[in-house]
Amino acid sequence: MTAALPAPEPSRRPSDAGRSAAVADVQPMVPGANSLVRLGLRPVLRLWLRLRVEGAHHVPETGPVLIASAHQSHADSMALAVAIRRPIHFLGDVRLTEWPVIGRLLPKLGMVPLRRGEADASAMDVIARLLDEGKGVAVYPEGSRSRDGRVHRLRSGLARLAADAQVTVVPAAVDGIYDVWPIGARPRPLGGPVTVRFGPPLAPPDANPRSRREFNDRLQQILADLGRTEMAMDFSPFGGGEL
Numbered sequence: 001m002t003a004a005l006p007a008p009e010p011s012r013r014p015s016d017a018g019r020s021a022a023v024a025d026v027q028p029m030v031p032g033a034n035s036l037v038r039l040g041l042r043p044v045l046r047l048w049l050r051l052r053v054e055g056a057h058h059v060p061e062t063g064p065v066l067i068a069s070a071h072q073s074h075a076d077s078m079a080l081a082v083a084i085r086r087p088i089h090f091l092g093d094v095r096l097t098e099w100p101v102i103g104r105l106l107p108k109l110g111m112v113p114l115r116r117g118e119a120d121a122s123a124m125d126v127i128a129r130l131l132d133e134g135k136g137v138a139v140y141p142e143g144s145r146s147r148d149g150r151v152h153r154l155r156s157g158l159a160r161l162a163a164d165a166q167v168t169v170v171p172a173a174v175d176g177i178y179d180v181w182p183i184g185a186r187p188r189p190l191g192g193p194v195t196v197r198f199g200p201p202l203a204p205p206d207a208n209p210r211s212r213r214e215f216n217d218r219l220q221q222i223l224a225d226l227g228r229t230e231m232a233m234d235f236s237p238f239g240g241g242e243l
Helices: 016-025 036-049 076-083 094-098 103-109 118-132 157-165 209-226
Strands: 051-054 065-069 090-093 111-114 136-139 168-175 194-198
Touching: 036 051, 036 076, 051 076, 065 076, 065 157, 065 209, 076 090, 076 103, 076 136, 076 168, 076 194, 090 094, 090 118, 090 136, 094 103, 094 111, 103 111, 118 136, 118 157, 136 157, 157 209, 168 209
Parallel strands: 051 194, 065 136, 065 168, 090 111
Antiparallel strands: 168 194
């Protein structure tokens, strides 16, 4: 469901003018906590996911925050969006809005639609802008969905963003979500039991490579603990497991 947070690639980034145009195209649409869309969809999604939430008090009610989650399924963002009362943003390929029924509702659930290709170039800018506005943003530092349930090495994008913006990072894991919507398969109509776990907030790293690496190592272990799984020392590959 989501476009994961990419690591910056300076040699491949477009010009500042082109990047600004791509960002200007993005229209975040997260409604208020009491909007009819959220009030209507939240109980439906909670029932489908048979949702249980642990540690929601770790997510600050106001102010900028990054929710860094392990990533196993397209449905991760749905679970995170309904696990807490506070509206959050997440990034997603604009093509997802073409899905029957739910596609047109995704922006109203918090998805920021980005065009593939432009998404890699502008994702960091979009997230930085949302944080500047005091929003909450869910990101997936593994960069792609895990195929084996383990938490793979974290890419550099989240640590760089947290260091630059100096915002709090709340770790999260969505346990059981793979069985509800496995990679390469359709979502299961009857859903299944899912537990979203949030961990205590982490202070952002300093803006130097050593601090960012140490932050990533610590966060990876926390995500594995929250997900009741193991760590993997390799990166989760991009590009596979599409519907």
